[in-house]
Amino acid sequence: MQENLVIVESPAKAKTISGFLGKDFIIKSSFGHIRDLSKDDLGIDLKKKYKPYYIVPNDKKNVVKDLKSAASEAHLVWLATDEDREGEAIAWHLAEVLNLPPEKIRRIVFHEITRDAIKHAINHPRGINHDLVNAQQARRVLDRLVGFELSPLLWKKVKPALSAGRVQSVAVRLIVEKEREINNFSVSSSYRITGNFIYTAKDNKSYIFNAEYPVKIPTREEAKAILEKCRNAQFSILDLTRKPSKKSPAAPFTTSTLQQEASRKLGFSVSQTMTLAQRLYEAGRITYMRTDSVNLSNMALAMAKKVIESEFGPEYSRTRNFKTKTKGAQEAHEAIRPTFIENKTIPGNRQEQRLYDLIWKRTTASQMSEAIIEKTSIKVGVSTLEEPFIASGEVIKFDGFLKLYMESSDEDTEEQSKGLLPPVNIGDQITLQSMDATQRYAQASPRYTEASLVKKLEELGIGRPSTYAPTISTIQNRGYAIKEDRPGKERDIFIFSLESGQIKETTKTEIYGAEKAKLFPTDIGMLVNDFLVENFNDILDFNFTASVEKEFDKIAEGTMEWTGMIDRFYPAFHNQVVQTTISQPKPTGIRNLGVEPVTGKNVYVKMGPFGPMLQIGESGDQDKPKFASLLKHQSMETITLEEALNLFTLPRSLGQFEEQDILAGIGKYGPYIRHKNKFYSLKKDNDNPLTIKLEDAIALIQEKREQEKKRIIKKFVENPDLQILNGRWGPYISYHKNNYRIPKKYNPETLSLEQCMEIIKYSQEKKNNKSS
Numbered sequence: 092m093q094e095n096l097v098i099v100e101s102p103a104k105a106k107t108i109s110g111f112l113g114k115d116f117i118i119k120s121s122f123g124h125i126r127d128l129s130k131d132d133l134g135i136d137l138k139k140k141y142k143p144y145y146i147v148p149n150d151k152k153n154v155v156k157d158l159k160s161a162a163s164e165a166h167l168v169w170l171a172t173d174e175d176r177e178g179e180a181i182a183w184h185l186a187e188v189l190n191l192p193p194e195k196i197r198r199i200v201f202h203e204i205t206r207d208a209i210k211h212a213i214n215h216p217r218g219i220n221h222d223l224v225n226a227q228q229a230r231r232v233l234d235r236l237v238g239f240e241l242s243p244l245l246w247k248k249v250k251p252a253l254s255a256g257r258v259q260s261v262a263v264r265l266i267v268e269k270e271r272e273i274n275n276f277s278v279s280s281s282y283r284i285t286g287n288f289i290y291t292a293k294d295n296k297s298y299i300f301n302a303e304y305p306v307k308i309p310t311r312e313e314a315k316a317i318l319e320k321c322r323n324a325q326f327s328i329l330d331l332t333r334k335p336s337k338k339s340p341a342a343p344f345t346t347s348t349l350q351q352e353a354s355r356k357l358g359f360s361v362s363q364t365m366t367l368a369q370r371l372y373e374a375g376r377i378t379y380m381r382t383d384s385v386n387l388s389n390m391a392l393a394m395a396k397k398v399i400e401s402e403f404g405p406e407y408s409r410t411r412n413f414k415t416k417t418k419g420a421q422e423a424h425e426a427i428r429p430t431f432i433e434n435k436t437i438p439g440n441r442q443e444q445r446l447y448d449l450i451w452k453r454t455t456a457s458q459m460s461e462a463i464i465e466k467t468s469i470k471v472g473v474s475t476l477e478e479p480f481i482a483s484g485e486v487i488k489f490d491g492f493l494k495l496y497m498e499s500s501d502e503d504t505e506e507q508s509k510g511l512l513p514p515v516n517i518g519d520q521i522t523l524q525s526m527d528a529t530q531r532y533a534q535a536s537p538r539y540t541e542a543s544l545v546k547k548l549e550e551l552g553i554g555r556p557s558t559y560a561p562t563i564s565t566i567q568n569r570g571y572a573i574k575e576d577r578p579g580k581e582r583d584i585f586i587f588s589l590e591s592g593q594i595k596e597t598t599k600t601e602i603y604g605a606e607k608a609k610l611f612p613t614d615i616g617m618l619v620n621d622f623l624v625e626n627f628n629d630i631l632d633f634n635f636t637a638s639v640e641k642e643f644d645k646i647a648e649g650t651m652e653w654t655g656m657i658d659r660f661y662p663a664f665h666n667q668v669v670q671t672t673i674s675q676p677k678p679t680g681i682r683n684l685g686v687e688p689v690t691g692k693n694v695y696v697k698m699g700p701f702g703p704m705l706q707i708g709e710s711g712d713q714d715k716p717k718f719a720s721l722l723k724h725q726s727m728e729t730i731t732l733e734e735a736l737n738l739f740t741l742p743r744s745l746g747q748f749e750e751q752d753i754l755a756g757i758g759k760y761g762p763y764i765r766h767k768n769k770f771y772s773l774k775k776d777n778d779n780p781l782t783i784k785l786e787d788a789i790a791l792i793q794e795k796r797e798q799e800k801k802r803i804i805k806k807f808v809e810n811p812d813l814q815i816l817n818g819r820w821g822p823y824i825s826y827h828k829n830n831y832r833i834p835k836k837y838n839p840e841t842l843s844l845e846q847c848m849e850i851i852k853y854s855q856e857k858k859n860n861k862s863s
Contacts (some may be wrong), residue, residue, distance in 0.1 A: 095116045179219065193218070216477060341457065
């Protein structure tokens with residue numbers, strides 16, 4: 092009999108652990124969850140909801156068979172799944188499915204995959220923590236109940252293939268409300284006045300520094316009047332203050348702060364960050380990556396101190412124990428840190444190395460000395476004005492942790508780094524070099540990035556480290572939100588300049604509203620959000636979602652019984668779903684844009700079967716209504732009557748090519764051009780059928796023809812349905828709308844019809860054998 096069987100979630104984790112255990116241990120992977128809730132069972136009987144029936148998915152049956160065989164031959168089974176609630180639930184699933192008796196089970200946990208951590212875990216096993224399992228059960232059951240009940244409702248009332256969820260729908264609500272806040276933002280402008288002043292010291296050395304008028308001026312006339320007053324004014328130093336200050340480093344990474352900083356500094360998506368972090372953890376490079384703790388172990392603190400003193404000197408070292416501020420932090424994990432801080436770099440691909448470098452710098456900087464800064468403020472008196480100009484500067488006296496790392500921010504700022512101010516004294520006279528009054532427009536609060544949405548969810552207490560990435564992926568995969576760049580628009584700004592006693596007025600053009608990697612709600616996302624908020628406001632309430640998370644925490648602590656929690660929630664919610672199904676009509680988001688001037692008929696925008704659409708006329712009219720589709724960046728909420736009427740001019744003729752018209756329009760699959768009854772999709776960088784030019788359309792047609800030539804490797808006259816084509820992953824056979832991979836031993840250009848049919852037959856037989 093084999094002494095020990097160790098089961099983990101993934102092959103990569105199994106491979107790393109195998110290097111730290113002896114020949115007495117066999118390590119196998121369960122490939123994640125091996126059981127799932129039965130959808131049919133959840134929808135029938137409340138009692139069964141409290142004791143959910145679990146099924147083994149078809150793709151995991153062979154895994155279970157292999158694990159059962161290995162477990163039967165082992166003296167002890169070590170369940171080494173992750174330390175969080177999900178990992179605990181997987182361990183419980185394994186024990187149940189494999190029919191493991193309690194005396195045969197050893198539950199071990201570790202937050203880093205190192206020899207010492209594995210050895211310590213083996214020497215200190217425990218039982219399965221059923222409180223953690225129950226907390227995960229409660230989350231899965233509640234989320235499935237919400238999803239299984241709300242999603243079919245959306246299929247009936249809105250359109251098929253939609254979904255709703257306790258956390259994802261709240262995330263969509265945040266994005267929708269932010270978009271409406273921006274759309275309703277009232278744009279106003281004011282004038283910012285700045286001056287460049289010259290101070291001449293006793294040694295005749297001159298210094299130039301910048302100061303700003305502290306009041307925003309609302310109108311052009313008032314801004315110009317202030318410059319007029321300064322034309323012949325006297326300037327002097329009214330006040331001077333110097334204050335010492337300290338800047339402290341940020342705490343080591345939690346899941347959410349890692350996601351935020353990787354987005355800001357590296358441009359990684361939330362899901363990309365978690366995939367890379369998972370790889371680093373499973374390779375033994377970093378500690379466990381799903382955590383809301385900022386704590387570091389004594390061993391890590393000692394390692395950091397040694398590295399800092401060696402790398403930067405003892406004056407740069409200051410040991411800190413950060414306290415976790417997140418209420419209801421799940422378990423006593425450490426923060427995310429390198430397993431061995433002395434390893435400044437690691438092997439791996441470029442993305443893994445960049446993320447590791449970020450984690451190493453953040454961890455190391457957290458144990459470094461504060462930066463010592465001297466802040467200086469100068470008030471410049473103006474003989475003709477009541478308010479003084481103010482100059483601010485700061486000098487870094489000791490860089491401390493700034494030598495290594497500085498945390499980024501989501502907020503865009505126009506402020507430049509504040510530099511050194513001249514050695515002035517109160518009463519010194521200075522002269523004006525130049526002064527500008529520049530028009531500045533107020534800006535709405537920025538749209539969410541993936542990182543700032545994670546930050547907002549965390550602030551509201553919604554979700555947990557393990558849920559942020561899948562939530563943000565889900566709302567994009569379902570088409571409720573899109574992440575994209577959008578170009579800005581141009582506008583003029585006015586500038587008054589005072590120099591050498593003369594005031595000049597100039598106009599400059601600035602770009603505003605440009606967005607990069609921001610989350611925008613789609614029309615279907617806004618429609619679904621409005622429907623759910625109207626009918627299930629309590630479920631989409633931020634406080635409700637946060638309070639549910641607190642109840643999960645109580646279950647994990649063993650102070651609340653999870654079936655009672657479900658019982659308090661479900662009956663009223665189920666009744667709400669039933670009533671909404673009966674009483675509520677299908678939402679269309681219909682909006683009357685105005686009247687079409689030629690016919691006098693109403694113009695509407697609404698949600699149609701294939702997405703947002705425009706309609707001229709009433710559905711019951713004798714004359715059938717006219718319909719048109721919206722362009723990609725147009726929204727049902729913001730499209731104007733003029734923009735709508737332009738879309739009814741499509742399809743439009745661009746001119747002729749090869750004695751045939753080229754038409755541009757919008758179809759079911761987006762903007763296109765049509766020539767000789769063939770359709771060509773427009774490219775992303777030139778996808779507006781209202782503005783595309785004839786020469787661009789001809790170039791696109793010729794490019795597509797060339798691609799089509801290269802795509803077809805071989806045709807067969809005796810069997811026109813069979814072709815050998817070039818694909819994204821290499822040559823393949825296309826036959827009756829099915830594709831077949833060509834084995835490497837064949838040359839695609841010389842394949843005969845008989846050989847192609849043999850390949851097809853072999854592929855079909857192989858597929859049939861797998862399914863049986």
